[in-house]
Amino acid sequence: MLAEDVLNENFNKKADIIIFPILFNTNHGIELYLKAITWSLNILMKSEYKIEGNHDIKQILSTVKSKVCKFEKEKKKKQQFLRLIENLNAYVNELNEKIEIANSKKSDKMDFSRYPLTKEYIPHFYIDTFENVEVDLENFISRMKEIKKNLNLLSCYYLYEFIET
Template sequence: MEKIFSYNVDIDKTAYMNWRTRPHQPIHDMMIIADGYMKAAIMLAHDCLQGNMDKKADIVVFPILFSANHAIELYLKSINWSLNMLLNEKESFCGGHDIRQIWNTVKKRMISFESDKDQRKQFKEMTKELDDYILELYDKIDKDHNANAKMKNMDFSRYPFNTDDEYHFYIENYGNEVVDLEMFVKVFKKIGDNLNCIAGYYEEMATFVPDYD
């Protein structure tokens, strides 16, 4: 068998893992990978919308949601890291995979850094869809067996059960649990664009090096 990690004769059929990443720029690299996961989620959902006669959406919805949530996690961690640098905090970013917890940390850091009310208002407006999605998502997760857990592992889209072998909400619930793919694409295009913009803004501020020449 030919090797997977190898060049294709056609450059457009070759994926370069290091063309967009940069050595010694970890925040930038997190943003690049976040962008990849977000694009993958939207592309998968869009592909299902082009034709779903085989009902493939019923299985690819899991990698769609995993990719979308992981993109959010990486974007928020990159923003968290940049804000921590700007605030001279010792830690890089909030650990774990609980995007609600990371999101709450990011909001606190933003308020600590941004004293201007207009900046805070713009941040809130640009993250409205994200905030709404996290509220909707956790309305599902918090009804799961891990409702009292301090940190959610976001593993519902990776495994049908949690670490205690208890089913997640979509299996435990006898009613249908569904995702509107058209709405998903519409909302996540906006979430992705805005998070990318915010992450880039703070990363540029945090890593800016004055030119004294």
């Protein structure tokens, strides 16, 4: 909603300021969906109730992929899952490429949208360059709508098709 709002009314350049809350909320939402899917799969596979990855959505997504591949026995279901996360995978990889530029030693790199510097006073990727780091809001909005829809489908699938029955 915030992205759509600034896209429609950006005459005062508020997108440059509000992009950080947009990215923070987006990444946090993705993180929570992935953790919910992980938790459901842990229950279904009777595995240790643990969520790996802290706030690193790349790591959490990797964990979800691994668990889905173990849980789903049919090749068709695995392929369907991979199609549903294609856009998410692309977003996470693109985001991670930007984050890796600034600090490859830091374990939790998702705080770039909360603070301009790390705890060690290392600038994030958008400060460490003289070039603008741009976000195509139209593309962002359409991608995030699809990602949200697919994450919701997946989380509901594992919860209602298996756990709630």
